[in-house]
Amino acid sequence: MTEIRTPSERECTRCQRHERWSDEDEQWRIDGDEAGDVHCVHDWDVTGTFTTVPGDAPDHEA
Ligand SMILES: [Zn+2]
Structure with a gap:
């Protein structure tokens, strides 16, 4: 199983x-x-470690 x-x-x-x-x-x-500032162009500093999955674009429709 891949998590x-x-x-x-x-x-x-x-x-x-x-x-x-x-x-x-x-x-x-x-x-x-x-x-925060609603006009801010947010620059996110993600907490913790994670692995990004190449090709797993949010706009991809299966
Ligand atoms: Zn911001």
Whole structure:
């Protein structure tokens, strides 16, 4: 069985916005009260280690 490890948390290095991945909603949600700068071009510093899968583009429709 191949387990794909994906980041579950990320933080913007510019505005300190902190998000956590929601498996239920399948989208990033703001973690905590700090939403950061809505005009920020977020530069995510992903927490933890993970392996990216080449070819596993999010816009790929099976
Ligand atoms: Zn930001």
